[in-house]
Amino acid sequence: MEPRFWKDFWATRALPRCKETCWRAISGYLPLNERLFHRRVDVDPGCNFCASAMEHEDHLFLLCPTTKRVWLASQIGVRGDSFSSFREFWRVVIQLGDDEVAAMAQSIVYALWEARNHKCFQQREVITDVVLGRARALMEEVQVRDQASAPAVAFPARWRRPGPGIIKCNFDASFLVDGPAGMGMVARNSEGEVMAAACSYPLSTISPLLAEALSMRWTMQLAIDLGFRRILLETDCLQLFKAWKAKEAGRSYLSSIISDCRLLVSAFDYVNLSFVRRTGNTVADSLARNAATYAGFVWVEEVPDAALPFVISDVTLLEPIGI
Ligand SMILES: [Zn+2]
Structure with missing residues (x-):
């Protein structure tokens, strides 16, 4: 990824922990089963969600049937399999230049990673609405954070007439x-x-x-x-x-x-x-x-x-x- 990509990536409004997790996923630093397996760790290399494919970033965060349902039902509404890779997906998301979409996508990746860990370590089933509800809650945390730090700016709440000739x-x-x-x-x-x-x-x-x-x-x-x-x-x-x-x-x-x-x-x-x-x-x-x-x-x-x-x-x- 080029430096410009990362500059825009880190500038979104998402919570730092969401960006951090997402950055680790894009950079291949998350301890996914397939990676651990290749490092001779004693784990099943299969996907925690569906068990029908190897667990790597492209599959877990984009192509797994469970994940595809989440992206499709999200406010971003994308099809996971319309991208060639997870990195390609991120290139497109950042290229859009819409902070709201990028921050929501980062929150969804975080919520997916959390759901994957709950499934892996606590055998909790993954429910699309729960993952999306979690991503929305993370975005609401951002709003609360922003409101707490933002100076009170008085924007007009009513329509006002323009000046003469305008x-x-x-x-x-x-x-x-x-x-x-x-x-x-x-x-x-x-x-x-x-x-x-x-x-x-x-x-x-x-x-x-x-x-x-x-x-x-x-x-x-x-x-x-x-x-x-x-x-x-x-x-x-x-x-x-x-x-x-x-x-x-x-x-x-x-x-x-x-x-x-x-x-x-x-x-x-x-x-x-x-x-x-x-x-x-x-x-x-x-x-x-x-x-x-x-x-x-x-x-x-x-x-x-x-x-x-x-x-x-x-x-x-x-x-x-x-x-
Ligand atoms: Zn899967």
């Missing part, structure tokens, strides 16, 4: 595991009036973050087509917001979508991206969730009925002009 384009993606994602956008002026709305569907993608990034690129292209020259893009995806602000060019799929967006910036007189909590992005969210019904629709100066209550609610909650 069109605010809220966008969102709805994501279904193992299914297509829908995209929605709504453009409003400084009076809170709807200038345009649109839906797109389906969009095949592997993670919520990538779906959000694709949604941003699509929104910028639409804004160009609609003739908007000064826009404020708005997302409820904090990771996307941070990736955009970081201005760091990587080689991941996420970075390449963000680079596309940066190229589109030159088509405008003004572009910025702001973050709002989900409660301030309900119009775009409802459009994304209804994208299957309204695939490819663009509305000028109106929104479809499904999104109307949210537009009204945003305007009702607005602070009076001039304050």
Whole structure:
């Protein structure tokens, strides 16, 4: 693995012990049965889960029927046998550039290793939901750790009108595991009036973050087509917001979508991206969730009925002009 891979690998939000175990698995340092057997340790070289193959990294963490069920049922939703090796699987995961996916994959590998040891030493059966529940619990530990150390940042929870002459384009993606994602956008002026709305569907993608990034690129292209020259893009995806602000060019799929967006910036007189909590992005969210019904629709100066209550609610909650 190249140094860049390890830099990104160690930078994820997963717990250190998950990354450590995963690193040992990728590097071939875990005491797996096949390895022990070759070192003349008195063990059965077979897989602890299924006993029908040798226990090495590719099998235990990717190809074993038990493991395949876990990956397929996970929020990552991948097929273990679509990768040539465990290392190849990791190359692809890190290449995606989605921290959430990489951290979850590291937590799943840790949970699988734990389940393998429970089976080996305590004869505990391996249950897919238990392994995934453990991986999710590890991720929740990360959240608790992050919340404890993060300074309280006040992000707006309500939609706010843009400045005069600026069109605010809220966008969102709805994501279904193992299914297509829908995209929605709504453009409003400084009076809170709807200038345009649109839906797109389906969009095949592997993670919520990538779906959000694709949604941003699509929104910028639409804004160009609609003739908007000064826009404020708005997302409820904090990771996307941070990736955009970081201005760091990587080689991941996420970075390449963000680079596309940066190229589109030159088509405008003004572009910025702001973050709002989900409660301030309900119009775009409802459009994304209804994208299957309204695939490819663009509305000028109106929104479809499904999104109307949210537009009204945003305007009702607005602070009076001039304050
Ligand atoms: Zn097996």
